[in-house]
Amino acid sequence: MKKIILFTILLILLPTATILILTKKSTQNINDFTFEKNTLVRIKRTEKDAIETIPLETYLIGVLAGEMPSSYDLEALKAQAVAARTYTLKKLTTNQNNEYDLVDTTNDQVYLDPEYLKQTWKENYNQNINKIKQAIKETTGEYITYDGEIIKAFFFSTSSGNTENCKDVFGENLPYLVSVSSTWDQNSPSYEKSETFTKEEFYNKLNLEYQDNLNIEITRNPTNSINTITINNQTIKGTDFRHKLNLRSTNVEIEEIDNQIKITSKGYGHGVGMSQYGALELAKIGYTYQEILKYYYQGTELKKI
Numbered sequence: 001m002k003k004i005i006l007f008t009i010l011l012i013l014l015p016t017a018t019i020l021i022l023t024k025k026s027t028q029n030i031n032d033f034t035f036e037k038n039t040l041v042r043i044k045r046t047e048k049d050a051i052e053t054i055p056l057e058t059y060l061i062g063v064l065a066g067e068m069p070s071s072y073d074l075e076a077l078k079a080q081a082v083a084a085r086t087y088t089l090k091k092l093t094t095n096q097n098n099e100y101d102l103v104d105t106t107n108d109q110v111y112l113d114p115e116y117l118k119q120t121w122k123e124n125y126n127q128n129i130n131k132i133k134q135a136i137k138e139t140t141g142e143y144i145t146y147d148g149e150i151i152k153a154f155f156f157s158t159s160s161g162n163t164e165n166c167k168d169v170f171g172e173n174l175p176y177l178v179s180v181s182s183t184w185d186q187n188s189p190s191y192e193k194s195e196t197f198t199k200e201e202f203y204n205k206l207n208l209e210y211q212d213n214l215n216i217e218i219t220r221n222p223t224n225s226i227n228t229i230t231i232n233n234q235t236i237k238g239t240d241f242r243h244k245l246n247l248r249s250t251n252v253e254i255e256e257i258d259n260q261i262k263i264t265s266k267g268y269g270h271g272v273g274m275s276q277y278g279a280l281e282l283a284k285i286g287y288t289y290q291e292i293l294k295y296y297y298q299g300t301e302l303k304k305i
Contacts, residue, residue: 079293
């Protein structure tokens with residue numbers, strides 16, 4: 001009688017146990033798949049006209065190689081790694097229903113693949129790539145938040161002495177992307193550049209009608225960057241003026257010399273967020289990557305995946 005009862009109990013429990021085991025295995029597979037999917041990045045390779053999918057941390061190696069010199073101080077590279085990871089995570093959340101997450105140019109983040117880096121760095125490849133991998137490994141999974149939300153972690157090469165308010169450049173008022181002093185950028189080899197255009201080139205690039213008389217009126221932001229520029233009664237946004245003439249920044253001085261226009265730019269890039277050269281200079285005087293990030297992204301916190 002006892003054997004019959006025991007056999008009956010086993011018949012009842014065995015299917016339940018099997019279901020539990022299968023459910024646990026199935027759940028584990030779902031979790032693994034979700035985790036893997038969320039950490040893969042779909043990159044639009046512009047020259048190849050193809051989309052490549054690679055793991056997030058692997059992608060960051062190519063971004064650091066493309067966005068910041070490997071000769072920079074390790075703390076600056078670590079700050080760049082966290083900023084780039086944050087920028088990528090933000091793109092993953094906004095582009096999940098699109099064909100790809102990012103492009104491999106300055107429209108998002110410059111990404112260089114291993115084949116290109118081996119050809120470029122040659123005998124220095126191992127040394128450079130190991131330093132970049134160290135910066136990524138020592139910040140694994142770290143990203144920047146404001147009020148619990150992943151931030152738009154903009155960064156650029158060199159400031160004109162101050163970073164820009166996001167609202168003045170991108171039209172969006174973000175409390176963590178406000179102007180801060182970055183006077184040490186004046187030491188950068190990219191800090192100042194002068195370019196000369198003939199009047200004809202100047203008008204053509206701006207899609208304006210040629211006139212012998214050149215009348216220019218400028219309104220500037222608190223950082224001295226151009227907000228709007230009016231040329232012979234035609235008003236252009238400062239950011240459009242910069243892009244049409246392919247200038248390094250919107251912090252410019254304009255001189256008319258004979259039949260030529262000389263434009264001197266200070267800084268390099270859009271000016272919003274972290275100055276990469278500024279990060280280098282701060283690292284040199286002892287700032288940690290956490291301190292660098294909190295300086296350029298005001299009021300933010302670091303979190304880890």
